[in-house]
Amino acid sequence: MTPLLEAWRHRPTHRQVWSVAMPLMLSNLTVPLVSLVDSAVAGHLPHTQDLGAVTVGSAVYALPVWSFGFLRMGTTGFAAQAMGAGDASALRTVQAQALLLAAALGVIVGALMMPALPWLVGQMHSTPLMTSRALDYLHLRLLGLPAALLNYALAGWFIGAQRTRTTLALLLVTNVVNIVLNLLFVLGFGWGVPGIAVASVGGEWCGAAYGLWRAYQVVHSMDGRIDWRAMRGWDHWRPLLAVNRDIFVRTMLLEGVFFSLSLLGARLGDATVAANALLFNGLMLCAFCLDGFANAVEALCGHAIGARDNLALRRALVVAGGWALIGSLGYALFFGLAGRLFVNLQTNLPEVRAMAYGYLPWLTVLPLIGVWSYLLDGLFIGATRAREMRDGMVLSVMSYALLLWLTRGLGNQGLWLAFLAFMAIRATSLGWLGLRIQRRHAWVAQGQGFGNT
Known part of the structure; x- marks a missing residue:
């Protein structure tokens, strides 16, 4: 039996993953509900x-x-x-x-x-x-x-x-x-x-x-x-502050990417920016499920690293990754088969609908590409290795900016191509950094835990 198959067949890890992921998936559903109530009350x-x-x-x-x-x-x-x-x-x-x-x-x-x-x-x-x-x-x-x-x-x-x-x-x-x-x-x-x-x-x-x-x-x-x-003493605060600093930088860079999508989409016309907004709601829908598994990776991998348990670390990654992949396949299937219905439920404007239909193939493959960056983010957060997350995001954003320039003549198709490439590079860079750490046997052997400098 291969190590990956052995890890996947470990039933207690499946229970642990779902016990962490499911409550967080449900909690994600409460966020849009509050915004909806605020808007509905203000609208009256x-x-x-x-x-x-x-x-x-x-x-x-x-x-x-x-x-x-x-x-x-x-x-x-x-x-x-x-x-x-x-x-x-x-x-x-x-x-x-x-x-x-x-x-x-x-x-x-x-x-x-x-x-x-x-x-x-x-x-x-x-x-x-x-x-x-x-x-x-x-x-x-x-x-x-x-x-x-x-x-x-x-x-x-x-x-x-x-x-x-x-x-x-x-x-x-x-x-x-x-x-x-x-x-x-x-x-x-x-x-x-x-x-x-x-x-x-x-x-x-x-x-x-x-x-x-x-x-x-x-x-x-x-x-x-x-x-x-x-x-x-400063030494006791330094690890926490350093991790928070690097996550803050990474978050601001990520927010800059999403802001650029709105800004550049708006320059392509009202129908384009409206269509993109509807399709990116699909990305938010994916986050309800996939973020739950990423949070499970944070908790379980961090626990395994603290316990110096390589086997538990592998099991948490394989099981959470397997379920996240299944979830992303489900989303890809949904957008591929019912993408037009998803768009139609959000708008009845013919021009916006027609525009959004043309970009549904990008939305269909987005969950399959994005799932890996979510999971790897969870691993690095659980390991408190925020510096590597920051460095990977810097590389990804630089590549994204270059691709935006290279595809500037392709209009909104180029914008979607650059964004999906950004998500792929983000996952690839984190995967490469993770493999380097693994080759040094440093995930568990050199804990980054609280109080370590």
Whole structure:
């Protein structure tokens, strides 16, 4: 029996992968639901500027929240390795440092953004009334920024500790409270746009309170203690900050790629940018499933690395990779057979439909190419090797920029070709870096765990 087949036939690993992945897949489904409720509530307010103000305000608020997503990824790897090593003190310390970092960033960034809000909203070129209401929304909405970042850190810690059901519960509390308060404050009390903002803030703080309570329960049952004296020294913070720095750089580069797709697509005409937006919703749909398996790789591979268990590492990669491949094949089959139905459900505009139909073959192969970069991201996050992730992303973005220039005469076809090549190069570069680490037997032998420099 080959090592890969032996790994795939290990049933306990299948159960572990699904126990981590399934709650996270379900939690992903709650995210668009909240946006839908916000838009629906704002859309029933008496003025068109109300919906515009919420849209503009949400876009501005998303800038720091999305940018600091490294708090989730950076925490997961260290927590998973501490869990695998059976080091309760390290697991406690990871939690404390992640929460302190999230709270500090939430307060500092929120305070810095307040005076910059008029300029940020002004870049949207809104009408004076919409600008005024968007500012009212944001002045309240930023009160929830510390809670939003705390929820990132908590979710990362729970995933690393293989408590993904708690992550699901945290997101459900946040989003359900947001929805209920939206209906109460706006439709019940008539608070308008400020009511939507207060509802979002209330949901974030309720989620953070629940997450902190559950985190306290978990660590209260553990042995070990936090070494507060050591935490006063720079050496104790350096590994966590270095990983978060590199993930931040990698995230900004990735966001730049997606921004360029919107920007360059818009230059090709309204129908083109609309068609691309519909097709990229297919990419988001894939993420609901494939991200769950990538998160399972983060938790289980980090645990195996912390435990210095090469066999468990191989099993986690093979099993999660196998299910992710099956999922990507399912998506490719769906887009290949029902792609036109997928487009038609999103729009009834004949011009946009016709434009989108022409690019469905690109969407069909996208899951089969993208799945590998998702999984390898999970491996490097679990191993806390963010520097290699950053370097791979730099190479991929440079290649993407070159391909954009070379295919500039192909219009939107060239744009899609450059993007799929970017995804392929991203996976290939990470795979090559991963093989180099494997040849040195360094995945497990040289742990990158918490406290290592």
